[in-house]
Amino acid sequence: MLHCIEIENHFAAWRAAALVALAQGLAPESIEWRIKEGAGHDSLSGQTALDYGETSGNAALMSDAPTVHISKELSALLHDAALYREPDRWAFLYKVLWRWQCGDRAAASPADVDGARLYRMAKAVRRAKHDMIAYVRFRKQKPDAQTPEYIAWYEPEHDVLAWAAEHFAQRMGRSSWMIATPHGAAFWNGEQLHIEARRALRHEHRCDTEDEAEALWLAYYRSTFNPARLNEAALEQHMPVRFWKGLPEGHLIPAMISEAKSGARRVAQASGVAVLGGKSIAVEAEFAQPARDQPSSLDACRRCDLWRNATQAVGSSGPRDARIMLIGEQPGDQEDLSGEPFIGPAGQLLDLAIGRAGLSREQLYLTNAVKHFKWEPRGKRRLHKTAAQREVEACSYWLEQELQTVRPSVIVALGATALNALLREKASLRDYIGKPFELEGGWGIATYHPSFALRQQDDAASDRVLSAIGEALAEARKLAASVQGEPRGVP
Structure with a gap:
C-alpha cells in the first residue's frame, strides 16, 4: 500500500513527518512524498540553520514516535543535504534515516552508495553556502519607506538563501538590505529578518543608482x-x-x-627570463635539497615546494606516549583546510577500521609521511596527486623527529608511500602486507591506505580492503601488548 505524505518544503516539516512515519513502521518504498500546494518546490520557509523545530500539525502523533538517536555527523549531513535542490531529496533522506533506525550504520558511510550520495549532497550545499557568502555584492541606493538601503542579486545553486541571510543579518548592523534570487528574497530592516518565497523571477533585480x-x-x-x-x-x-x-x-x-x-603581460619583464638553455642532471633526492638552516617549526618549512599551493602544513594528532603510530601518505583536501589529519572521507573509514580492531583514536598517534597537500585542479575540485620521492625525502626530517619523540612500539604504514618513508627505500606494499617486520625498538606493519577502499568499484571490494586494515590494526594492538603490555585504555 502506497502512503502519500504531504509536507511543507523545509527540514522541520520533513523531520516531524519522518518521525511519525517511523512510528508507523512505513518503509521508504511505501511512501510518496509531496510538497503542499502553494508551498512550491523552492519554498524557503524554515530553512535557517537554527530551525530544528516540529510542525504543529503532527503534534498528536509525535508522542508515539520512536526515539531516534543519530550521530552528530549524520545530523549535520541531513541538515545540509536537506538544502540540496533535488525533487526526491525528502524521500532519499527518509531512506537514510530508515536504514539507520534499522541498525544499518553503513547508510552514513562514504563507502556506501546512499552514504556517498548523502556526502555528495552535503558537500555541494556547503560549497554553495561558501560561494554565496563570498560572491554576494550589495549596491547602495537611496533608501525610503519601501526600499532598503542595499540591494543584491544572487543565483544560488541550492536552497541556502535563508542560511546566508542569517550570516549577513549578524554583520550588517542596522543597515537595511535585500537579497533577491530566482526563487525568493531575504529582507532585513535593521532589526528583523524576513524570508519571502515566491515563484521564479523573470528578471534580475538590479540597482542602477551610483555607488x-x-x-x-x-x-x-x-x-x-x-x-x-x-x-x-x-x-x-x-x-x-x-x-x-x-x-x-x-x-x-x-x-x-x-x-x-595581447601583450600587457610582457610589460616590465625581461625578454630572457626562463628561456636559458641547459639540461637536467640526475641526482639522488636526498642530495637535491639546497644547503639551508633547518626550519624551527612545521609552518615555516620550505624544504620542498608543496607549501606554495597548500593552505597550511598538517601536523599530527594523538598522545606523545602512544604505543602505536599510524603513518599515512599526505593530507587531503579537508585536512588541508582544517589543519587536522585524517578527518575527510578516508579518515572516516579509518575510524571504522580502528573500531573493528578494538582501539580508539585517543590511543593512537596519527601522522603523514608528507605534511602538505599536493593537488591538481580539476574543474572546481582539488584532486589528490601522489607525492614525489624528493618530496617524501624532504619531509623525512619531520617524520624522524616524530619517531624519536613518540618512540612507538608498533608503526603501521598506511599505503606504499608511508612504507617507503618508514623504510627509507623503495619497497613493494604487496610484499609486506600481512607480514610484520622488525624495526629498531619495535615492529612495523604495512597495510592499505583507507583511500584505497574509496576507489573500489563495489561495496564488497571496499569492505575487503577495510577488513584488511582492521586486521592490521588488530595485529598492531597484539604486538604492542607483547612488547610493553596492553595499550592504555584497552579493556
Whole structure:
C-alpha cells in the first residue's frame, strides 16, 4: 500500500513527518512524498540553520514516535543535504534515516552508495553556502519607506538563501538590505529578518543608482591586476565564470584577460627570463635539497615546494606516549583546510577500521609521511596527486623527529608511500602486507591506505580492503601488548 505524505518544503516539516512515519513502521518504498500546494518546490520557509523545530500539525502523533538517536555527523549531513535542490531529496533522506533506525550504520558511510550520495549532497550545499557568502555584492541606493538601503542579486545553486541571510543579518548592523534570487528574497530592516518565497523571477533585480564605494573598489581592482602573473585556470577555479555577472568587477575581467594576452603581460619583464638553455642532471633526492638552516617549526618549512599551493602544513594528532603510530601518505583536501589529519572521507573509514580492531583514536598517534597537500585542479575540485620521492625525502626530517619523540612500539604504514618513508627505500606494499617486520625498538606493519577502499568499484571490494586494515590494526594492538603490555585504555 502506497502512503502519500504531504509536507511543507523545509527540514522541520520533513523531520516531524519522518518521525511519525517511523512510528508507523512505513518503509521508504511505501511512501510518496509531496510538497503542499502553494508551498512550491523552492519554498524557503524554515530553512535557517537554527530551525530544528516540529510542525504543529503532527503534534498528536509525535508522542508515539520512536526515539531516534543519530550521530552528530549524520545530523549535520541531513541538515545540509536537506538544502540540496533535488525533487526526491525528502524521500532519499527518509531512506537514510530508515536504514539507520534499522541498525544499518553503513547508510552514513562514504563507502556506501546512499552514504556517498548523502556526502555528495552535503558537500555541494556547503560549497554553495561558501560561494554565496563570498560572491554576494550589495549596491547602495537611496533608501525610503519601501526600499532598503542595499540591494543584491544572487543565483544560488541550492536552497541556502535563508542560511546566508542569517550570516549577513549578524554583520550588517542596522543597515537595511535585500537579497533577491530566482526563487525568493531575504529582507532585513535593521532589526528583523524576513524570508519571502515566491515563484521564479523573470528578471534580475538590479540597482542602477551610483555607488561611490563601488567606483572606488573598481579602481582598486584595476590597479592590483598584474597581467604578467595571469593564470586563467587558477582564476576560473577560485572565481568561477558563472559568478562574474553578479560581481561589480565581473565586466572588467574579460577585458583585462584580453589585454594580458595581447601583450600587457610582457610589460616590465625581461625578454630572457626562463628561456636559458641547459639540461637536467640526475641526482639522488636526498642530495637535491639546497644547503639551508633547518626550519624551527612545521609552518615555516620550505624544504620542498608543496607549501606554495597548500593552505597550511598538517601536523599530527594523538598522545606523545602512544604505543602505536599510524603513518599515512599526505593530507587531503579537508585536512588541508582544517589543519587536522585524517578527518575527510578516508579518515572516516579509518575510524571504522580502528573500531573493528578494538582501539580508539585517543590511543593512537596519527601522522603523514608528507605534511602538505599536493593537488591538481580539476574543474572546481582539488584532486589528490601522489607525492614525489624528493618530496617524501624532504619531509623525512619531520617524520624522524616524530619517531624519536613518540618512540612507538608498533608503526603501521598506511599505503606504499608511508612504507617507503618508514623504510627509507623503495619497497613493494604487496610484499609486506600481512607480514610484520622488525624495526629498531619495535615492529612495523604495512597495510592499505583507507583511500584505497574509496576507489573500489563495489561495496564488497571496499569492505575487503577495510577488513584488511582492521586486521592490521588488530595485529598492531597484539604486538604492542607483547612488547610493553596492553595499550592504555584497552579493556
